[in-house]
Amino acid sequence: MAKRILIVDDSATMRQMVSFTLTQAGFDVVEGVDGVDGLARAGQHTIHLVLTDLNMPRMSGIELIQSLRATPAYRYTPILMLTTESQTSKKLEGKAAGATGWIVKPFHPQKLLETIAKVLP
Amino acid sequence: MSVNLLPQGDSTLALAGRVAEQLPLLPILRRHLEEMATYVEKHVAEVCRDFGEIAHLATMNVDAGEAAVEGSGNEQREVEKLIATAETMLERIGDRNQRSTRLAADVLSRLENTRKEIDHLKVVMAEVGQIALGTRLLGVNSRIEAAHIGEHGRAFATVADEMAQLSGQTQRVAGRIERIVLDVSGEVDSITEEMASVSGEMIDSDGIEMVLAGMREAHRDMESSLRLSSQRGRQLVARIHSAVIGLQFQDRLTQRMQHVCSALEGMEQALSTGGAAFNGGRLLDCYSMPEERAVHHARGSLAPEPVPTGAGEAELF
Numbered sequence: 001m002a003k004r005i006l007i008v009d010d011s012a013t014m015r016q017m018v019s020f021t022l023t024q025a026g027f028d029v030v031e032g033v034d035g036v037d038g039l040a041r042a043g044q045h046t047i048h049l050v051l052t053d054l055n056m057p058r059m060s061g062i063e064l065i066q067s068l069r070a071t072p073a074y075r076y077t078p079i080l081m082l083t084t085e086s087q088t089s090k091k092l093e094g095k096a097a098g099a100t101g102w103i104v105k106p107f108h109p110q111k112l113l114e115t116i117a118k119v120l121p
Numbered sequence: 122m123s124v125n126l127l128p129q130g131d132s133t134l135a136l137a138g139r140v141a142e143q144l145p146l147l148p149i150l151r152r153h154l155e156e157m158a159t160y161v162e163k164h165v166a167e168v169c170r171d172f173g174e175i176a177h178l179a180t181m182n183v184d185a186g187e188a189a190v191e192g193s194g195n196e197q198r199e200v201e202k203l204i205a206t207a208e209t210m211l212e213r214i215g216d217r218n219q220r221s222t223r224l225a226a227d228v229l230s231r232l233e234n235t236r237k238e239i240d241h242l243k244v245v246m247a248e249v250g251q252i253a254l255g256t257r258l259l260g261v262n263s264r265i266e267a268a269h270i271g272e273h274g275r276a277f278a279t280v281a282d283e284m285a286q287l288s289g290q291t292q293r294v295a296g297r298i299e300r301i302v303l304d305v306s307g308e309v310d311s312i313t314e315e316m317a318s319v320s321g322e323m324i325d326s327d328g329i330e331m332v333l334a335g336m337r338e339a340h341r342d343m344e345s346s347l348r349l350s351s352q353r354g355r356q357l358v359a360r361i362h363s364a365v366i367g368l369q370f371q372d373r374l375t376q377r378m379q380h381v382c383s384a385l386e387g388m389e390q391a392l393s394t395g396g397a398a399f400n401g402g403r404l405l406d407c408y409s410m411p412e413e414r415a416v417h418h419a420r421g422s423l424a425p426e427p428v429p430t431g432a433g434e435a436e437l438f
Contacts, residue, residue: 012166013169017368017369019173020169020365080435102436102437109366
């Protein structure tokens with residue numbers, strides 16, 4: 001069975017591009033338009049990995065990670081941040097919230113898949 | 122960064138009036154930018170979706186091509202088997218052809234010999250006829266001579282009669298043999314003709330072999346074309362993938378437009394309510410992408426900072 005990845009980003013194009021890369025690589029993809037939607041999707045599906053943006057309306061990526069980590073089912077699920085932010089302070093904030101890793105946009109498909117392969121159980 | 126908006130020789134009041142005139146334009150500009158960002162995002166998303174569908178179709182095409190190549194490989198093996206079987210059969214047919222040709226030549230040669238023997242027999246039969254005729258003449262002459270010598274020649278006349286009868290019998294037998302020889306000769310001629318005809322109708326195995334080789338080559342060409350088509354399909358999918366990823370510029374564009382909109386909003390508030398002075402540095406701080414920050418640091422507007430992680434780089438905690 002294909003692994004399912006949740007993509008959370010307020011940019012429709014980014015969601016489509018990431019989704020395109022992942023489906024081409026054989027993953028199942030679920031999309032969320034912001035943190036609130038992403039959290040709801042995570043409750044509806046069994047998610048094996050989460051890819052989230054940082055700055056989003058309603059609920060940011062950091063808040064989403066905190067909420068997911070507070071949920072027993074997602075305590076150990078890999079969560080990668082895919083964001084334009086590359087400042088150390090932001091990274092530390094993500095790490096403290098429980099993120100598994102950090103990928104800087106614009107992403108390279110191969111690099112994204114390699115990083116996912118490293119953390120996917 | 123503070124901005125000096127006061128031109129030389131102009132009064133502050135006049136300047137404040139002109140700024141107040143321009144203030145209503147700021148929300149309009151902001152709305153235009155927001156609409157532009159939404160418009161660009163919507164259309165890039167559509168292009169992205171179309172590319173995705175094209176890539177999906179191309180991938181299906183590649184899969185179908187590869188399946189056909191795989192199927193073609195199995196068919197190729199089947200065709201090779203069939204051709205090998207056909208070649209073995211052709212070899213056997215060729216051997217039989219050769220044996221039949223040799224046999225036909227041998228039969229024709231024997232028939233020729235038989236014809237010669239028959240011709241010789243005809244000569245012999247002609248000689249037998251001559252002997253029978255000579256014997257008959259001898260019998261007739263003997264009877265004449267026996268009549269000349271009267272009573273003493275009676276026994277000789279009996280012998281002469283026997284000779285005449287023997288001659289007659291010999292001629293009759295010779296006649297029958299001649300008819301049989303003629304019949305046999307006719308049969309030999311007919312068989313010779315038929316054998317010559319049959320030996321000319323042997324199977325053309327070379328022609329069939331050429332057809333089989335052509336079939337094999339055509340099948341290989343077809344398989345090669347399928348492989349090439351599949352390879353080009355994969356290249357197409359890779360190019361589409363690359364093109365889709367290239368559309369990430371939209372995300373950056375939208376983000377920068379949002380930053381400019383926020384800055385315009387701040388500027389409007391600062392100018393209209395007399396709040397905190399507009400700080401351009403705040404806008405520069407919004408450039409979160411590594412390349413953009415590097416550019417602004419290089420321009421000297423901000424203090425140097427450590428080289429940020431490059432685009433696409435990943436870090437695991």
